[in-house]
Amino acid sequence: MRWLIRRVLKQGKGAVSYEEDVHFGEVLSIGRAADQAIFLSDIRAALNHARVTAISPGNYKVESLILAGIRVNGALTYAANVGAGATVEIASTRITLLDPPRDFEAAVEISALDKTEQEAAKARRAKPTSLKQTWLGKRLPSWFAFVAVLLFGLLLPLASHFVPPLGRLLAHTGLPTTASWNPGPLDAAHRFFGDDCKQCHAKPFLTVRDTACTHCHTRMAAHADPAHFNLPQLGEARCASCHQDHLGLAGMVNTGQQLCSGCHADLKTRTAGASQLEAATDFGKAHPEFRLRLPAWDASGQFTPQLTRLTPQLKENSGLKFDHALHLKPGLNSPGGRRDLHCASCHQPDAGGLAMKPVAFESMCHDCHTLGFDTFAPDRQVPHAKVAEVVYMLDDYYAKRALEGGYTETSAPGFVQQRRRPGEASLSPQQTIEALSWARDKSRQVADSLFTGRACVTCHTVTRDAAAANTPGAGWKIAPVRVAGIWYAEAKFTHAKHSTMQCKDCHQADTSTSAGDLLIPGIANCRQCHAGESGGSKVASTCIACHRYHQAENLLLKQL
Template identity: 55%
Template sequence: MRWLVRRVHRKGKGQVSYEDDIHFGDVLTVGRGASQAVFLTDMRVALEHAKITSLSKGKYRVESLIEAGVRINGGIVHQATCAAGTQIELGGFRLELLEPPEDYDAAVEISQIDKSEQAAEIQRKRPPTSLAETRLSKRGPAWALFIAIFLLFLVLPAASHYSSGLSSLLRGSPLPSRDAWMAGELAGAHHFFQSECSACHSEAFAWVKDGDCLTCHALTPAHADPEVFNLPELGDARCAHCHRDHNGKTALIRGDQSLCADCHTDLGTRTAGASTLGEATDFGEVHPEFKVSLPRWDAQGVFAPERVTLAADLKEGSGLKFPHDVHLDKEGINAPSGRRVLECSSCHVPDAGGAIMKPVDFESMCQDCHALSFDVTEPERQVPHARITEIFYMLDEFYARRALEGEVKDESAPVSLRTRRLPGQSVQPQQRQLALTWARDKARQVGESLFTGRACTVCHEVSPGRTTEEPWAVAPVRVSGIWFPKSRFDHASHTTMTCAGCHAATTSSSSEDLLLPDIANCRQCHAGDEGGHDKLESGCITCHGYHESDHLLQVDLQ
């Protein structure tokens, strides 16, 4: 198919010239890319913007190749079947589809849209922006607006308050009812029904009842499990005691310290000794020492963490041997690549949310310095980390191949294995057996050296294994992922602090040191919300959530 592509060039004083080109093919592609049949030099045009297909003489199909579509005869479309005379606008260019002249199957004319024409079109579409551009006066609209506001937002709501029929009518119409007199902005979660007062207020001008809340929140976890917290203050408390709406988008949950302190005062006496919790009425003045969750496993191997009070002599049995002070030496450590200075961030990287740290990864954080190479003749070869069976399989395979190929560079190997074999030379059965026996013994010797001497035992507790496949056993690493499960803490909020400000890692020579900050450390910056104006005021809900049951829902308490 033969296309006529005509470009119109306008010069000064109304002069016009034409440049004709010929394109062969059923489809004419249009865009800013150099590969397009019609190349348009306008940044508002996509690289591949549209394509035009000739259906027959004078009839075309225009298709957009981008989500924004194309403007055809003033309207935005994604595809259309057009006749000759149709105008397509792309950026500052106009393409007009033509009746093809003789010897052509299709034709298109390309011209630039005049800037004055563009400005006139924008001005034509611009709505009036001042009263001076209309036939209205200033005083008339002002009085009309005043009367409309007076009737719509004062007379109608007042009348609907005293007439139930009118109230129902207005609620079903776009006109304002007494909802226009809402006491305050609703919480963000309640915005979608903010015009329906009865959604929460089953009685007009009355407090919201707990049953009204459960219409939507029946499946919310129970805030106060009566079996655990057998206290009237919790069981008889209204939802609205803690959740008060009409106070803005983020003020639905009470955050004042007295909400918690009223109950957490003298708990031992008030619960007849049932509660073992300490007094907690103000973080800066009255709050017990932190309790941490240490990883523990019962006799059956089930994870059963133990909560203990944080103390300076508290130790962690993680199964690791790691001296922080050596790795954080200001002078650096000796690494294969030279002297290297490590920082806390070299091994401790926050997760995506910034709350906790990702687990330390041996391959990306440790292996640069602690290479698991096993043979001096091939130092780049390393055994895999933490996979004992694979380690001995690799060693057996490595030394068996070396023994069978010959020229073993080891004085302990038999002479026949240290002799180089010619390529293709067969190995006698007796030599093969001798080679495999030596390789097996060598693999076990190297494995013992790795596990008990120069590799594994540097960081791990190693003991003899129980099987030939795993002749050595490495104590599992058991580090707690979350030390304070009863509280909230994220490192992202403490980026202004240095790691050493909370963790005394530079003075720790043993991985048994817990290195967690105690309450005195936190009180250097944080105080309760009723005092300490030179510190960050922190109420109870800054770190703690309300009581939530693990198995009960709100509807279960009704």
């Protein structure tokens, strides 16, 4: 098949010349590649842009070879069957399909679109971008809108204020009344200044500034240091971003999970490694295991509690020796007879129900674990948890018994065992020295027995200085008791809201035989009842159910 390709060449002063070429083949290819039948030098043309197939003399099929399509007779298309006279526009080139002359089966004419034609075609295809390009003007709609706002936003509410019957009538019609000027009821905490709008809205027509909040909330802690954690959500956040009033009695706090998960989903990446917190987006699906506040001491002996990730192997170093399983057995033998102990026997909630009161030896342990030291004085007991006072009391007690006499223990000297009548002559100086010497030895002997055998060592770790190892009654040290009163330092938990549950639902104390066992439940235990924001059949728990937002230790909002 022979194609006639005619190029229209424009010359100076409007002169036109033609250049003709012959192409052999069924298809006429168009593009910027060197092997194309019609070569286009425009960079906007693809290497293989389109093709034209001659169906019959004067009838053609035009096809686009790119996803953007081609423009045929001014319309964008991917394929079209057209006749002679149809035009194809590609970049700045127009290709007109012709009736083939004699000795040819197909013919096309190629010409260039000048800038005027291109601008006109672009203007025809452009959509209106302003009201001036449409039949709709600005003035009439503006007047309608002005009258509507004036009537419904000002005149009707104003009339309903000064004419109460009209106000009651409008309230039943759905038309605006003075209620449309009221943004809503204040939060309960702000109702004491509810009539003084300037407390928050210091300047008319401006949003509430943070200074209006921090003027009253002077000790409000920040969330994190925006200089250290370079997050726009911190540096650009306003109080009103989370706390918006006029939403009712309990509408000031944003309870949405997205408030926290928006940053904590990838906090390490967002802070460029400045934060070491693990990702957390949903309590039920994506939340790390809890971190506990465990008692610990530094090298100098200072109490420095540490946050530690909860694991099955984690142990508590409280300084105590205690067997929960033994104390929870039914029919426990005690000085007062058989008795049954329960969790509440020792663990009692504080007044607010948040945590448990500290276990006190005097009120909870002393009934069974008495601190008697001498069978001749069954009512006398040494003080608890005071090593120096124990030794001082024993010294005083046995010195008094030695000087008074009547202490019938066989190890005591005869004049100590002998009971003296009132007014009888006192001991001689030599006897006094011997009596006090015996009393001191007896005191140290009893002290050693208390610390190592029948009292302190039962519940406490007792050590002795090596330098005083050979000195009776001296150098004893009892390991301090350090039990974390608040285990979840990074979260808030209250026993009061879990009062319907049994202690064993969370704390497996009846099988614990060591005080080192951590009886604190992990996240799996909590997930039995709690889920994330979409809780389903479980309790829906968002981030702020357990975590506070304003938790910076040293930085206040007023300092930012």
